[in-house]
Amino acid sequence: MTDTPSTTPRGKTTFTNPTTPAASRVAGTTTTIQASPHYTTTRRHSLYGVEDRIVIDPGSRIWKVGFSGEGRPRDVFYTGGPNGPTFWKLSRASDLADRQEEDRLLEIRLQHCLRSVFHDSLLADPKARKVIIVEPPLLPLYIKETIARILFENQVPSVSFACSHLLSLFAIGRITGLVIDCGHLESVALPIFAARPMFPQIQTTPLAGDRLSSHLRALLLMFATYLPPPSSLSAAISVAANRATRVPEEVLTDALIEEIKTRCCFVGDTLDSVKESRREATPMEDDGSEMDIPPSSDAGSEFSHTTMSQQGSESSAAQSTPRGAETPIPEDHLKPLANLYKSTSTATDIRMRVVPPLSQQNGTGRGTLIIPGWIRERAAEVLFEGGDVDEASLAETILNTLLKVPRDLRKTLASSILVSGGTAMLPGFIPRLYAEIARALAPPKSSSRHDKLTLPPYDKYGSLRPLLPYFAILNDPSPPPPQSERAGANAGKAPAFSPAALSWVGGSLAGSLKIGGVEVSRERWDEQEARQLAEEEEMTDKNEPSPQYTRTILPDWTKSPLPTGPPPANARSAAPA
Helix, strand or coil: CCCCEEECCCCCEEECCCCCCCCCECCCCCCECCCCCCCCCCCCCHHHCCCCCEEEEECCCEEEEEECCCCCCCEEEECCCCCCCCCCCCCCCCCHHHHHHHHHHHHHHHHHHHHHHHHHHCCCCHHHCCEEEEECCCCCHHHHHHHHHHHHHCCCCEEEEEEHHHHHHHHCCCCCEEEEEECCCCEEEEEEECCEECHHHCEEECCCHHHHHHHHHHHHHHHCEEECCCCCCHHHHCCHHHHCECCCCCCCCHHHHHHHHHHCCCCCCCHHHHHHHHHHHCCCCCCCCHHHCCCCHHHHHHHHCCCECCCCCCCCHHHCCECCCCCCCCHHHCHHHHHHHHHHCCCCCEEEEECCCHHHCCCCCCEEEEECHHHHHHHHHHHHHCCCCCCCCHHHHHHHHHHHCCHHHHHHHHCCEEEECCHHHCCCHHHHHHHHHHHHCCCCCCCCCCCCCCCCCCCCCHHHHHHHHHCCECCCCCCCCCCCHHHHHHCCCCCCCCHHHHHHHHHHHHHHCCCCCEEEEHHHHHHHHHHHHHHHHHHHHCCCCCCCCCCCCCCCCCCCCCCCCCCCCCCCCCCCC
């Protein structure tokens, strides 16, 4: 409470008794207007009005939906169920008939999901709600057209498409940064400067959640242990080792793999740091052990970038064949890698109760899956190892993006890295990513030979090495000691939003501020549909084949012409003679 000043007729200011302001009330009622818990305004909540837009983040596996102006989605659900397939894949069918069949199935599934969004998750009327689609930069155009057509058929007033990477930056209050989105199908790095996505510098890698799930499944099939349920209650007290078998593939459903990945797995430190810490702890111990013998490059790449095909519970791991391969992977190539991880891991084993196969469901309980601790810690190594040119690791993807941007922007973008996506939710993921960037920028080891004819080793990231003190990840939960003032001002300074929800939160903020992406109204869509229908009828009357690709009004940066650079300084329009 403060004193209220008042002015006397002579111009002198005096203070009267303190007063307390009364609470504002709605006319005719005695109910006080309560602000939303997600933002400090007195605007009515979206449940009682139609001002807020519906924000949809359509992923290939998980959708997040809700109203703009709120701090978290109203509903998060699997598109095809926990054990269902993904909505789309990185490739399409080559045959035209098969591709049309895939498109029809996709449209049916999208109709079901969008109907569930409005009538089950949000309980909203489509005719009174504008929609914001959180659009990944590499989302295929035919999927965007299918979503827009279904929404406009349900009388949605307008649909806006906004870049997911830009919305992630909006969520933390920034407009410049390098955003890497680690999703389910792929990981995409996109630099953004002054709220303008630099699409020509985009970099992508298929090392993402799907590859991690396949890699984890292969590790469990090869090295985990399964205890079937006892045949009787008297057999339950027998020694468990007598009942241990290999893991049947029927047990490892997609839902179980997802649960193991999200609840049991984490990302450990780099192997080099583990070796150094052990040498410091026992300096007199001989270091010539299996830990110092890395696996062969061929075996490591095969093991990291292959998935196991379906096999019976009695088939041996040596005869297991990766999906799409013609020859089986010998188990001898996998043992050195397993021995290396076992010797550097301190994680404990975990036992999980799982549903047994149909042949073992005899009513005596559930089976037990024993997950080795080194699998929990080192399963995510597949994301940081890297493969060929088309399968760069996450750190290499970030550095390749910085190599493509102009030099005067590299320091700004390197100090403003943002990590988003569901795969980044693994504990220790972001600190490990920073450590991998630092390891990739380390100077190459000098050769012992001093021959003038010997060429120096290829240093791909040599031009980025001076930027190492400036690297900073905005949402790093445990940033390292800063090496520069710029890194100390940025590392770990982002709000504590979940990396998986960053893009949706940015879409919620953009919708509440009415600054969504490119907006397409229903009237404009109907005009374009009518124009295309008239053109097709005209081509039919002339007995000419209809064009295979039709024009669209949806935003698509891959089809629009990109400027080659700034105009020359002496470019002027010619004056009339």
